[in-house]
Amino acid sequence: MKYIEIYEDIKNKILNGEYVAWKNLESESVLSQKYSVSRMTLRQAINKLKTEGYVHSRQGGNMYINPPEFYRNKLLQSLSEKEKNVTSKIISFEKILGTKEICEIFNRTKDSIFYKYERIRLIDSIPRMYELTYIPEELFPNFNEEVLKGSMLGYIEKKCGYKISHDLGKIQGILLDKKLAKYLKSKENQVALQIEHKVYLYKSVLAEYTKEIDISNTFDIAIVR
Amino acid sequence: MKYIEIYEDIKNKILNGEYVAWKNLESESVLSQKYSVSRMTLRQAINKLKTEGYVHSRQGGNMYINPPEFYRNKLLQSLSEKEKNVTSKIISFEKILGTKEICEIFNRTKDSIFYKYERIRLIDSIPRMYELTYIPEELFPNFNEEVLKGSMLGYIEKKCGYKISHDLGKIQGILLDKKLAKYLKSKENQVALQIEHKVYLYKSVLAEYTKEIDISNTFDIAIVR
DNA sequence: TGACATTTGTCCGTATGTATA
DNA sequence: CTATACATACGGACAAATGTC
Numbered sequence: 001m002k003y004i005e006i007y008e009d010i011k012n013k014i015l016n017g018e019y020v021a022w023k024n025l026e027s028e029s030v031l032s033q034k035y036s037v038s039r040m041t042l043r044q045a046i047n048k049l050k051t052e053g054y055v056h057s058r059q060g061g062n063m064y065i066n067p068p069e070f071y072r073n074k075l076l077q078s079l080s081e082k083e084k085n086v087t088s089k090i091i092s093f094e095k096i097l098g099t100k101e102i103c104e105i106f107n108r109t110k111d112s113i114f115y116k117y118e119r120i121r122l123i124d125s126i127p128r129m130y131e132l133t134y135i136p137e138e139l140f141p142n143f144n145e146e147v148l149k150g151s152m153l154g155y156i157e158k159k160c161g162y163k164i165s166h167d168l169g170k171i172q173g174i175l176l177d178k179k180l181a182k183y184l185k186s187k188e189n190q191v192a193l194q195i196e197h198k199v200y201l202y203k204s205v206l207a208e209y210t211k212e213i214d215i216s217n218t219f220d221i222a223i224v225r
Numbered sequence: 226m227k228y229i230e231i232y233e234d235i236k237n238k239i240l241n242g243e244y245v246a247w248k249n250l251e252s253e254s255v256l257s258q259k260y261s262v263s264r265m266t267l268r269q270a271i272n273k274l275k276t277e278g279y280v281h282s283r284q285g286g287n288m289y290i291n292p293p294e295f296y297r298n299k300l301l302q303s304l305s306e307k308e309k310n311v312t313s314k315i316i317s318f319e320k321i322l323g324t325k326e327i328c329e330i331f332n333r334t335k336d337s338i339f340y341k342y343e344r345i346r347l348i349d350s351i352p353r354m355y356e357l358t359y360i361p362e363e364l365f366p367n368f369n370e371e372v373l374k375g376s377m378l379g380y381i382e383k384k385c386g387y388k389i390s391h392d393l394g395k396i397q398g399i400l401l402d403k404k405l406a407k408y409l410k411s412k413e414n415q416v417a418l419q420i421e422h423k424v425y426l427y428k429s430v431l432a433e434y435t436k437e438i439d440i441s442n443t444f445d446i447a448i449v450r
Numbered sequence: 451t452g453a454c455a456t457t458t459g460t461c462c463g464t465a466t467g468t469a470t471a
Numbered sequence: 472c473t474a475t476a477c478a479t480a481c482g483g484a485c486a487a488a489t490g491t492c
Contacts, residue, residue: 066429
């Protein structure tokens with residue numbers, strides 16, 4: 001897939017500073033010659049860069065490189081992709097019979113089996129978020145505690161070969177209770193963000209339901225027109 | 226622009242229930258014949274529908290209609306587009322000399338003039354959010370209090386003819402202070418969401434800076450892969 | 451202010467690749 | 472294995488907006 005390679009190449013040049021924020025990109029015709037592809041193929045790469053917030057353009061004008069705050073922090077991006085030195089501390093891990101509520105969320109029959117786990121995610125060894133996750137056993141028959149050391153999104157896509165279609169998020173402010181405060185080494189009644197994720201595969205099959213409590217109390221998001 | 230018309234047509238059919246969620250769409254070749262356009266043009270319409278979360282597809286499979294929770298609630302969408310019966314109560318409206326902080330946010334010289342206003346946004350006459358907004362006078366020379374009855378985003382795009390490029394959002398949980406609690410007819414120390422918006426035009430010119438306090442304490446977001 | 455070259459946006463037709471069912 | 476459907480790629484043409492002279 002040529003356009004993906006071009007997309008990756010330009011993206012990397014933006015990330016490592018070869019292309020500088022606010023400056024303009026070469027024109028489409030120049031770039032298409034440089035990469036030896038048709039203009040339409042190049043435009044596909046540009047399109048992907050645009051929807052992910054790396055560049056922007058306007059009819060008649062040039063294409064411009066966006067600064068980092070325009071493309072950092074996407075919802076459907078694991079913590080380990082956003083931050084370095086991410087480690088996990090597993091609090092619980094069980095195979096359970098789904099409660100009525102969980103079965104309804106996953107749109108599955110009453111006797112469905114789920115994996116349920118809780119973990120603390122640390123950045124530079126400092127607790128950053130608490131995570132409670134449910135996944136259906138049927139989709140992940142070989143799931144085990146070992147996976148929890150890394151990224152769940154990576155496991156779904158790379159190890160299992162599933163393709164993620166959507167992530168539905170719900171963000172709310174909450175006050176830490178005693179249990180959470182202890183886990184996150186913070187104080188009771190501290191304000192934090194709770195982010196619910198519903199990660200869907202093709203045909204809207206729910207693959208993962210996660211509730212995160214983030215003590216950084218900040219969620220950045222960029223929307224591109 | 227043919228593809229925009231096709232996009233609008235399909236979008237409307239999804240919104241009014243002619244196309245039912247979870248069901249599949251006609252194939253690209255059928256649709257392109259139906260609308261009498263080339264397949265590439267149709268794909269442009271489909272692409273827009275996809276990035277906005279209305280449909281999803283997979284190579285070799287069919288295209289499927291998404292349920293409402295996949296496409297509702299985008300950041301760069303005014304409250305009046307999300308909800309019906311939105312009214313505004315203006316608390317303050319002034320023309321000010323920008324403080325150091327505001328001038329820095331807008332990347333403007335120290336003696337720049339800004340409009341500053343506060344308003345309460347009500348849904349069905351019930352207070353929903355408090356809003357504090359700054360806009361540079363230079364970009365909006367004809368700005369006046371009348372505009373505040375409606376949507377600021379609509380004013381920027383429709384009345385002024387500017388094109389919005391990005392919205393950078395920062396979401397945080399906060400506790401209502403006495404003043405906010407009074408305005409929002411709520412209680413002090415109630416948890417709410419604070420959403421900062423930075424609305425950019427082409428070439429990354431900051432057009433609007435807004436701080437919203439939303440007592441619904443919920444922000445939904447859908448991300449499409 | 452106005453004319454012009456440049457650049458991105460839109461559209462078409464065709465061909466081939468590849469995953470799905 | 473086969474037919475179907477979406478994905479990728481090419482090349483050409485014109486429209487529309489921008490920036491410049």
